[in-house]
Amino acid sequence: MQQKAFYLETFGCQMNVVDSERIVDLLEGIGYAQVDAADQADLVLLNTCSVREKAERKVYGHLGRFKPIKDQRPELIIGVGGCVAQQEGEKMLETVPYLDLVFGIHNVHRLPELVLQAEEKHLRGTATEFLDRETRLNLFPQRSVRDNVTRFVTVMQGCDNFCSYCIVPHVRGREVSRPSREIVAEIEGLVAQGVREVTLLGQNVNSYGLKEEGEISFARLLHKVDQVAGLERLRFATSHPKDMTDELIDCFGQLDKLCKHIHLPVQSGSDRILKLMNRGYTANDYLRKVERLKTVCPQLRLTTDIIVGFPGETEEDFQATLAMVEKVRYADAFTFLYSPRTGTAAAELNDDQSSVQKQERFERLCAQQNRNSEEAWQADLGEVLPVLVEGESKQGDGQIFGRTTWNRIVNFAGDKELIGKIVPVRIAKVFRNSNLGELP
Ligand code: 5AD
Ligand code: SF4
Numbered sequence: 001m002q003q004k005a006f007y008l009e010t011f012g013c014q015m016n017v018v019d020s021e022r023i024v025d026l027l028e029g030i031g032y033a034q035v036d037a038a039d040q041a042d043l044v045l046l047n048t049c050s051v052r053e054k055a056e057r058k059v060y061g062h063l064g065r066f067k068p069i070k071d072q073r074p075e076l077i078i079g080v081g082g083c084v085a086q087q088e089g090e091k092m093l094e095t096v097p098y099l100d101l102v103f104g105i106h107n108v109h110r111l112p113e114l115v116l117q118a119e120e121k122h123l124r125g126t127a128t129e130f131l132d133r134e135t136r137l138n139l140f141p142q143r144s145v146r147d148n149v150t151r152f153v154t155v156m157q158g159c160d161n162f163c164s165y166c167i168v169p170h171v172r173g174r175e176v177s178r179p180s181r182e183i184v185a186e187i188e189g190l191v192a193q194g195v196r197e198v199t200l201l202g203q204n205v206n207s208y209g210l211k212e213e214g215e216i217s218f219a220r221l222l223h224k225v226d227q228v229a230g231l232e233r234l235r236f237a238t239s240h241p242k243d244m245t246d247e248l249i250d251c252f253g254q255l256d257k258l259c260k261h262i263h264l265p266v267q268s269g270s271d272r273i274l275k276l277m278n279r280g281y282t283a284n285d286y287l288r289k290v291e292r293l294k295t296v297c298p299q300l301r302l303t304t305d306i307i308v309g310f311p312g313e314t315e316e317d318f319q320a321t322l323a324m325v326e327k328v329r330y331a332d333a334f335t336f337l338y339s340p341r342t343g344t345a346a347a348e349l350n351d352d353q354s355s356v357q358k359q360e361r362f363e364r365l366c367a368q369q370n371r372n373s374e375e376a377w378q379a380d381l382g383e384v385l386p387v388l389v390e391g392e393s394k395q396g397d398g399q400i401f402g403r404t405t406w407n408r409i410v411n412f413a414g415d416k417e418l419i420g421k422i423v424p425v426r427i428a429k430v431f432r433n434s435n436l437g438e439l440p
Pocket of ligand 2: 079159161162166169240
């Protein structure tokens with residue numbers, strides 16, 4: 001039988017990256033091989049993100065690119081998964097007449113069935129129903145290892161926080177945590193296959209286990225994973241400040257394998273806006289946690305997410321965000337202009353700020369943060385830092401690449417034999433998104 005080809009594009013967060021790895025496994029299971037150009041494929045798939053309007057619009061733009069290919073080859077199957085698929089469901093088939101299948105967040109496992117149905121019967125299909133807890137726990141993604149040095153391991157899915165601006169709880173459904181013994185067993189298996197670093201993943205890992213009877217806390221889970229023999233490094237994402245316990249903070253002073261980096265989204269520095277956002281903490285609560293983090297682990301670097309232009313944000317509110325950025329001195333920040341999402345509470349709020357004003361604030365914040373980032377990364381210049389080598393560099397030239405404990409990419413000339421090892425590398429040049437290093 002001739003092998004069929006699929007092309008897959010992934011947008012959005014790390015949860016989608018994990019789902020895409022599962023998609024690759026499932027499609028290989030029904031005789032497909034992955035290719036990197038849509039015009040060579042029999043099946044093209046988009047795994048989509050709807051966190052901001054721009055991301056959502058992109059999906060339709062991308063689908064448009066596939067239309068001429070389908071006009072030439074009507075047997076081409078086109079599918080959409082992820083958050084936009086979950087949100088729009090069957091409607092997408094109406095809006096996009098050349099689309100064949102739509103699969104939602106809880107239905108990745110049904111993709112082979114939908115593809116075979118499109119292939120054999122030329123039927124268009126949708127699978128977007130939410131599943132119950134038990135079924136979801138049985139379907140937690142386990143993916144095959146392909147020479148990976150680092151892996152994401154999903155520990156929980158969904159989100160119950162309902163931050164007022166956020167679509168995620170609406171499209172990803174309620175929180176479920178996977179049993180800790182399964183997580184540890186998966187990591188032991190990954191390490192046996194050569195994985196050296198894991199990132200424990202969830203929309204809100206700090207609330208891991210809180211809703212499961214008899215389950216250990218996220219901090220205890222970190223302790224258990226830290227003890228897995230052969231594992232070199234441990235990270236986690238993403239954290240919600242409100243559930244960041246002292247027990248968890250103290251892990252940064254106790255666990256050797258835990259990297260000295262935390263992504264701790266603050267969203268705003270104004271108590272009034274934080275309340276409207278339903279974040280469940282004040283600027284002071286947040287700062288107290290940051291202080292404790294820096295006390296238990298002085299080398300720790302923080303990164304964050306910030307939203308500018310939330311409905312009703314005044315200059316005073318914005319100044320409080322700038323003050324937060326100055327106090328914490330983030331090594332990096334992902335800054336977003338607020339984007340109203342239909343169905344969320346914030347979309348109903350009165351918004352009297354002009355887009356020009358929002359843009360101007362956004363640029364002020366970026367300028368300030370860029371100065372801080374530059375300062376943080378320049379501090380590494382000339383230093384010799386331990387780097388876990390992950391693979392061949394995208395830069396080519398026979399370079400390899402890895403990351404520092406702060407999750408900063410370092411490209412350097414070195415032997416491929418070093419892949420999977422932690423090696424000391426001198427930082428020779430600092431760029432915006434990566435460093436150039438050299439073996440000392
Ligand atoms: N508008 C702008 N940014 C948003 N985020 C989530 N929802 C929105 C929205 N409606 C940002 C938050 C979150 C990150 C993943 O995306 O900062 O932490
Ligand atoms: Fe969205 Fe808030 Fe949940 Fe993060 S914690 S996914 S921002 S609702």
